[in-house]
Amino acid sequence: MSRFVQEAKNFIMDSFAEERPTVGQKIFIRRLMVPISKLHPPVKDALPQAMKELQQEGLFDNDEGLTEKGVDYIYGDLDSRTQEARTDILNQLRDMQARVGYSPNWRAFITASEPYKNALVAAVKELQSEGVLDESEALTEKGYESLY
Structure with missing residues (x-):
C-alpha cells in the first residue's frame, strides 16, 4: 500500500471521528470538499x-x-x-473528593459520543458488581476506601 493511500485512509477515518460517529453513519462528500481541497494531489488521487x-x-x-x-x-x-470510562468515573469521584453516598456527575458526560456512553454503562455495571458503586450509582464504603 502506498503512503498516499494510507494518508487518504487516515483522512477519511479522521473525518468520521470529528463527527462523533455511530454505526451506520455516513460521511457526506460536501462536508469534505474544503478539507479535500487542502490535501496534496497524490493524497487526493x-x-x-x-x-x-x-x-x-x-x-x-x-x-x-x-x-x-x-x-x-x-x-x-x-x-x-x-x-477508559471506568478510569474517568473514578478520577471524577476522586477530583470531587467524593465521600460515601456521592454519585458521579453524569452531566459531565452528556457530550460524549454514543460509543463512549455505551462504555459508561458497561463501566458502571462493572463498578457495581465490584461493590464500588451501589445500585443507585453512589459510592460505597468499599469504593471510598479503594478510591483513596
Whole structure:
C-alpha cells in the first residue's frame, strides 16, 4: 500500500471521528470538499483506492455507512472504551473528593459520543458488581476506601 493511500485512509477515518460517529453513519462528500481541497494531489488521487480498501477491511460500507468495526477503529473496542470510562468515573469521584453516598456527575458526560456512553454503562455495571458503586450509582464504603 502506498503512503498516499494510507494518508487518504487516515483522512477519511479522521473525518468520521470529528463527527462523533455511530454505526451506520455516513460521511457526506460536501462536508469534505474544503478539507479535500487542502490535501496534496497524490493524497487526493488516492482517495478512491482508500475508500475501496476501507470497505474491503470492513470499516465502511457504501450502503450501510460506518460499520461496528469502523467505530472500534475510531474509538477502540468496547473493552478499551469501558476501561477508559471506568478510569474517568473514578478520577471524577476522586477530583470531587467524593465521600460515601456521592454519585458521579453524569452531566459531565452528556457530550460524549454514543460509543463512549455505551462504555459508561458497561463501566458502571462493572463498578457495581465490584461493590464500588451501589445500585443507585453512589459510592460505597468499599469504593471510598479503594478510591483513596
